[in-house]
Amino acid sequence: MDPPPKPSTALFDVYLRLRPSPAPGAERFLDVEETEQGVPTYITIKPPATDHRKRAVEKFAFTKVFEEDAAQLDIFKSTGVLPLIDGVLGAEGREGRDGLLATLGVTGSGKSHTILGSKSQRGLIQMTLDALFQSTGALLVDPSNTPYVLPSLAISDVSEAQILPASAYLDSLYGDGQSERGISSRAQTPMLDNTSFLCPPPPKRNNIYIPRPSTMPQTPSVHDLPLPNADRTAEYAIVVSMYEVYNDRIFDLLTGSATATAFKNGQSKRRALLFKSTEQSPDRKVVAGLKKTVCASLEEALMVLETGLMERKVAGTGSNAVSSRSHGFFCVEVKKRRRASGAGWSSSTLTVVDLAGSERARNAKTAGATLAEAGKINESLMYLGQCMQMQSDAADGGKTIVPFRQCKLTELLFSNSFPTTSSSTHIHNQPHHHHRNPQKSIMIVTADAHGDFNATSQILRYSALAREVTVPRVPSVTSTILSAPTTNGHNGRTSPTTAASLAELEVAVSEIDRLSEEVSVLSLRLTEETARRQAAESSWRAAEARMEDIEAEVRETVYAEFEAVLAREQVRWRVAWEEEAGRKEEMWDAKVDILAREFGGDKENEKVRGLDGEEGDGERINELETENEALRRKVEMLEREMRGRTPSKKMRVLKARKWEVEGGLGGSP
Numbered sequence: 001m002d003p004p005p006k007p008s009t010a011l012f013d014v015y016l017r018l019r020p021s022p023a024p025g026a027e028r029f030l031d032v033e034e035t036e037q038g039v040p041t042y043i044t045i046k047p048p049a050t051d052h053r054k055r056a057v058e059k060f061a062f063t064k065v066f067e068e069d070a071a072q073l074d075i076f077k078s079t080g081v082l083p084l085i086d087g088v089l090g091a092e093g094r095e096g097r098d099g100l101l102a103t104l105g106v107t108g109s110g111k112s113h114t115i116l117g118s119k120s121q122r123g124l125i126q127m128t129l130d131a132l133f134q135s136t137g138a139l140l141v142d143p144s145n146t147p148y149v150l151p152s153l154a155i156s157d158v159s160e161a162q163i164l165p166a167s168a169y170l171d172s173l174y175g176d177g178q179s180e181r182g183i184s185s186r187a188q189t190p191m192l193d194n195t196s197f198l199c200p201p202p203p204k205r206n207n208i209y210i211p212r213p214s215t216m217p218q219t220p221s222v223h224d225l226p227l228p229n230a231d232r233t234a235e236y237a238i239v240v241s242m243y244e245v246y247n248d249r250i251f252d253l254l255t256g257s258a259t260a261t262a263f264k265n266g267q268s269k270r271r272a273l274l275f276k277s278t279e280q281s282p283d284r285k286v287v288a289g290l291k292k293t294v295c296a297s298l299e300e301a302l303m304v305l306e307t308g309l310m311e312r313k314v315a316g317t318g319s320n321a322v323s324s325r326s327h328g329f330f331c332v333e334v335k336k337r338r339r340a341s342g343a344g345w346s347s348s349t350l351t352v353v354d355l356a357g358s359e360r361a362r363n364a365k366t367a368g369a370t371l372a373e374a375g376k377i378n379e380s381l382m383y384l385g386q387c388m389q390m391q392s393d394a395a396d397g398g399k400t401i402v403p404f405r406q407c408k409l410t411e412l413l414f415s416n417s418f419p420t421t422s423s424s425t426h427i428h429n430q431p432h433h434h435h436r437n438p439q440k441s442i443m444i445v446t447a448d449a450h451g452d453f454n455a456t457s458q459i460l461r462y463s464a465l466a467r468e469v470t471v472p473r474v475p476s477v478t479s480t481i482l483s484a485p486t487t488n489g490h491n492g493r494t495s496p497t498t499a500a501s502l503a504e505l506e507v508a509v510s511e512i513d514r515l516s517e518e519v520s521v522l523s524l525r526l527t528e529e530t531a532r533r534q535a536a537e538s539s540w541r542a543a544e545a546r547m548e549d550i551e552a553e554v555r556e557t558v559y560a561e562f563e564a565v566l567a568r569e570q571v572r573w574r575v576a577w578e579e580e581a582g583r584k585e586e587m588w589d590a591k592v593d594i595l596a597r598e599f600g601g602d603k604e605n606e607k608v609r610g611l612d613g614e615e616g617d618g619e620r621i622n623e624l625e626t627e628n629e630a631l632r633r634k635v636e637m638l639e640r641e642m643r644g645r646t647p648s649k650k651m652r653v654l655k656a657r658k659w660e661v662e663g664g665l666g667g668s669p
């Protein structure tokens with residue numbers, strides 16, 4: 001069997017961790033093989049005695065195998081987590097490299113235990129955070145003390161995230177209980193009581209549970225380990241975000257919406273996020289719109305972790321409170337820039353993933369949403385299995401393409417595994433092109449050697465870096481007969497003819513053995529291939545179903561949009577119609593007004609005409625006035641003349657006038 005590929009050739013280094021069995025009395029189906037170097041890398045499995053199939057022995061190679069007695073610190077030290085941390089910190093003057101750490105295994109095999117720890121033991125996340133904060137130490141910026149840091153981090157972020165200091169985030173959730181949480185203290189807190197770090201402490205404020213760093217496990221400590229060195233010429237910021245993939249949709253775990261609604265006994269309405277290219281990250285997909293917290297200390301980061309875990313737990317409580325029903329992603333972005341340069345931040349992400357347990361849908365004794373959920377988990381893990389198998393085939397030198405775009409989970413885990421040249425707009429809006437190293441990935445497969453043989457062997461088959469099948473030689477009836485001493489019954493000697501036939505027979509028997517062994521191997525391979533074909537068929541069916549879902553969703557969306565547009569148009573039309581009717585009414589009113597005014601105006605005009613006469617009256621008036629004036633002047637002249645005459649004359653005139661008057665009155669000439 002080929003040795004496991006060197007870590008650098010496979011996309012993932014794959015480690016196997018065996019958990020102490022909860023049922024040690026059960027038959028053990030897995031054995032660890034010691035190698036000459038003393039580092040176990042191979043295991044063999046064979047079906048339990050109760051399995052009536054041919055007892056083929058399958059041998060698997062891993063980067064390293066950890067047996068049941070391995071402690072949390074052993075896993076941390078020996079699975080390459082420290083080089084991952086070294087990678088994200090980056091060498092002096094260089095950008096860091098993304099890292100991924102994930103666990104895979106059947107339900108209850110110890111994935112969460114490895115990643116998140118228990119009430120008394122830290123998991124890989126806590127130890128990783130501790131190591132990161134210790135390595136960066138005084139090079140870390142605190143956004144609360146240096147106000148210019150936050151805007152520059154926000155500008156450099158390419159994922160449309162909402163970035164805020166962890167202290168502000170925690171205060172917004174838990175109020176001002178800083179002192180109670182002991183955030184400002186870096187001192188070691190005493191070891192724990194019985195409270196699980198996942199179990200909520202008593203309610204403190206507005207009935208929201210406040211996680212306390214003092215109740216979180218403090219061991220194992222990473223103090224004595226040779227921790228990676230940070231770049232002394234740089235300043236760092238540590239930005240933490242968390243999300244989960246549930247039913248193939250991504251949900252932010254730091255919005256607190258599930259927790260908040262749960263406390264109000266309401267139905268949580270969470271908004272799914274997209275994994276997409278953004279304006280500032282056109283070549284590389286990112287989870288867009290996450291809430292991200294800038295953590296200035298280990299305590300803050302642990303509090304944020306607790307808050308996200310609480311959200312994940314509350315959101316999943318409806319289906320199963322014990323088992324992880326979603327794939328949990330914990331992301332630590334290590335932002336770095338030259339010290340006091342004011343330049344844009346480069347970013348490397350260390351993602352730690354707690355995958356949901358693989359579980360056969362038919363085993364799930366649940367129905368409805370949970371069954372659908374189990375189906376989705378199985379589907380995404382099946383796609384993950386295909387990708388893992390392809391990645392190990394690729395490591396064998398094959399030119400295989402890893403089909404990682406089949407579901408959200410594999411897209412999130414693999415899309416960053418290949419070298420890319422990405423362009424992004426950096427600070428000061430300068431387009432920035434650079435070659436990104438593919439992320440370094442570690443998969444820890446967890447297994448119970450006394451557990452479910454079928455489920456475990458299936459996971460081992462697709463996750464192992466190399467595999468080999470052997471069928472133990474079972475002595476056949478013919479060979480048993482032949483192997484019996486064949487002698488001449490009379491003198492104990494074998495005749496040459498018989499000896500030749502026996503030799504021929506032996507060759508034939510060994511050939512039969514060889515062929516039957518080959519048939520067994522081939523039949524096992526056939527079983528594997530059949531399983532792969534079935535998986536491919538079911539993925540095809542799932543894709544078809546997904547397409548139908550999408551089509552139905554699109555139809556519904558379009559129909560809803562159409563209805564909305566129609567309703568809007570109807571309203572608009574009605575308003576326009578009413579406006580039009582109003583305008584018409586106004587117009588009629590205006591016409592009536594005009595008519596009324598015209599009618600009234602004629603009367604007025606008639607009145608005016610009655611005084612002034614018809615159109616030519618103006619002229620006549622003028623004529624009359626001129627005549628009048630002339631007559632007045634004549635009268636005046638006559639009066640002046642009269643005043644200038646003698647009294648006798650006057651008298652004569654007066655008498656004559658009197659006579660004229662009397663004659664006029666009397667009517668006689």
Ligand SMILES: Nc1ncnc2c1ncn2[C@@H]1O[C@H](COP(=O)(O)OP(=O)(O)OP(=O)(O)O)[C@@H](O)[C@H]1O
Pocket residue numbers: 018019020105106107108109110111112113114118322323324325355356357358446
């Ligand atoms: N290496 C180990 N040492 C001690 N206890 C362990 C170990 N691995 C698992 N356990 C215990 O076994 C139980 C189940 O483990 P865990 O929850 O980690 O399983 P899981 O694989 O995450 O399951 P699921 O997929 O359902 O979430 C837990 O109580 C855990 O503490």
